[in-house]
Amino acid sequence: EVQVVESGGGLVQPGGSLRLSCAASGFTFSSYVMSWVRQAPGKGLEWVSGVTGSGDSTSYADSVKGRFTISRDNSKNTLYLQVNSLRAEDTAVYYCAKGGMVRGVGLNYYYYYYMDVWGKGTTVTVSS
Amino acid sequence: DIQMTQSPSSLSASVGDRVTITCRASQGISNYLAWYQQKPGKVPKLLISAASTLQSGVPSRFSGSGSGTDFTLTISSLQPEDVATYYCQNYKSAPFTFGPGTKVDIK
Numbered sequence A: 001e002v003q004v005v006e007s008g009g010g011l012v013q014p015g016g017s018l019r020l021s022c023a024a025s026g027f028t029f030s031s032y033v034m035s036w037v038r039q040a041p042g043k044g045l046e047w048v049s050g051v052t053g054s055g056d057s058t059s060y061a062d063s064v065k066g067r068f069t070i071s072r073d074n075s076k077n078t079l080y081l082q083v084n085s086l087r088a089e090d091t092a093v094y095y096c097a098k099g100g101m102v103r104g105v106g107l108n109y110y111y112y113y114y115m116d117v118w119g120k121g122t123t124v125t126v127s128s
Numbered sequence B: 001d002i003q004m005t006q007s008p009s010s011l012s013a014s015v016g017d018r019v020t021i022t023c024r025a026s027q028g029i030s031n032y033l034a035w036y037q038q039k040p041g042k043v044p045k046l047l048i049s050a051a052s053t054l055q056s057g058v059p060s061r062f063s064g065s066g067s068g069t070d071f072t073l074t075i076s077s078l079q080p081e082d083v084a085t086y087y088c089q090n091y092k093s094a095p096f097t098f099g100p101g102t103k104v105d106i107k
Helices: none
Strands: A003-007 A010-012 A018-025 A034-039 A045-051 A058-060 A068-073 A078-083 A092-103 A109-118 A122-126 B004-007 B010-013 B019-025 B033-038 B045-049 B062-067 B070-075 B084-090 B102-106
Touching: A003 A092, A003 A109, A018 A034, A018 A092, A018 A122, A034 A078, A034 A109, A045 A068, A045 A078, A045 A092, A045 B084, A058 A068, A109 B033, A109 B045, B004 B084, B010 B019, B019 B033, B019 B084, B019 B102, B033 B062, B045 B062, B070 B084
Parallel strands: A010 A122, B010 B102
Antiparallel strands: A003 A018, A018 A078, A034 A045, A034 A092, A045 A058, A068 A078, A092 A109, A092 A122, B004 B019, B019 B070, B033 B045, B033 B084, B062 B070, B084 B102
């Protein structure tokens, strides 16, 4: 079964840090782009950050650029999000999500930043 | 950055009604558009990718269309289990923004 499971959330004071983890299973982790998406209480979905399968290219939402760092360890099938300088507005459920893949002609595969598998999320609460 | 907008922000319709949700991108994104359904208290679920490709297991009453900047999600016959918030998402270029969502409920 293809799945991703987040961990590492918690209550943290403003200015604090956390490291979120996402354990993946059931697919060739190193092939797929991965993303973090968050949802503040009662609000919509916000894409936070993404990373390519090899880890050589990352991207961020403007709201977290310079404070959050995405990384992955393909030997452990695990995705990470280091969240620093936390603010009250970072309070949210953080979802890990697997990117999509489209098979092209022959043996060509294309990997995209839509999300076809989501975890249940881990909650980050920033409060004093 | 590409901005995504959706309309309406909410709607109420009767069971069996045809429901249409519109998503607009601030610049052309070809067909790099996904639709998600999030039921209350649940994790988002991918419905459609590439603007019109229905994911496996998604009921055929859902369909997507559009290209460039204007897209639609249609539910051909609304069912009680379709009560949810629906989001579109640009995946052409980072940041891979979501629309603000359209909340659908039953009249």
